[in-house]
Amino acid sequence: MGALKLSYNENNISVNDSDYSFLRVVAKDGKSITPSLNSYVFGSPMPGRNFNASNYRYGYNGKENDNEVKGTGNSLDFGARVHDPRLGRFLSTDPLSTTYPSISPYCFAANDPIRFIDVDGKGPGDRVIIFTGNILIPFIQQRTPTMDQLYKGVGKNGADVTMYNTYRQVTDAAFIKSAVNEVLQSRKANPNNTIIIFGYSYGGVVAQKVAAELKKQNVEVKLLVTLDAANGTASDEINRVIPSNVKTNKNYYETNKPNSGVIEKVLDSNGAANCAEDCDKTDVQNFDMSKTQQDGKPVDHYNIDDKMINTIINDINDAEPKAEPKK
Secondary structure (H helix, E strand, O other): OOOOEEEEOOOOEEEEOOOOOOOEEOOEEOOEEOOEEOEOOOOOEOOOOOEOOOOOOEOHHHOEEOHHHHOOOOOEEOOOOEEEOOOOEEOOOOOOHHHOOOOOOOEOHHHOOOOOOOOOOOOOOOEEEEEEEEOOOOOOOOOOHHHHHHHHHOOOOOOEEEEEEEOOOOOHHHHHHHHHHHHHHHHHHOOOOOEEEEEEOHHHHHHHHHHHHHHHOOOOEEEEEEEOOOOHHHHHHOOOEEOOOEEEEEEEEOOOOOOOOHHHHHHOOOOOOOEEOOOOOOEEEEEEOOOOEEOOEEOOOOOHHHHHHHHHHHHHHHHOOOOOOOO
């Protein structure tokens, strides 16, 4: 595995590498190539295909070699753990192993080194980003219990999960910038990682805006789940056009009056159907839950999360790439 790019001129040979190549070439000296590593898929050096300077300490994925005990290139320090590329395994358990119960705590790059590049011996780079419904009174009002259920229920296939408590009083730009930066940082580890975004109520509005900003960065969103995206009395003014970088939008909504509560009835939040910016690129699936019930009451804006939580957890987990089972 790996790729070698050579450029020649009359007096020199230079070697170019990318941040994510299996081949690492870091220096040049006259007409020699110094050093380089051509490796098998898990990082074990290929015999006879390496060029190393004796004082250069780094190897596969740019990680520091520990050559004293196991030989050249057979022990790599990834920061959180030490990797043995001959076995394709780390020598200690993943510090985040409880987050990824479906993956062996010793495996390298989620057992998929073609797709993943393990930056530090921790997570594989996929992201699930959750935006809660609007919290009207920070530090007093709490997010709904279903959001904690969602947070704990997804990421079972190795994705890193982040949840943002959405405050309408805070400018959207703060949430959008943070989420977009999070995605862009994760793509340094894996340029082809999977991005999944969820938003409930006003969080659904923010989620759609994040997807639109990621379009400007040429980032694909594999799944955008919007749950009754709303903005109180201004719900009818929401932009419900899903940008073309989103592959699938699952949109669950209702149009009923709130069952109870004075503030709830004044706000009168409701979702509505979404549409695609480009139907050839985005599959928008609208699910009107208005005629269904939850705990014997018509579904409204304040119980639709209870109604749909298990469905949404399954939607997100199904969209995550599946890691190989434990061995």
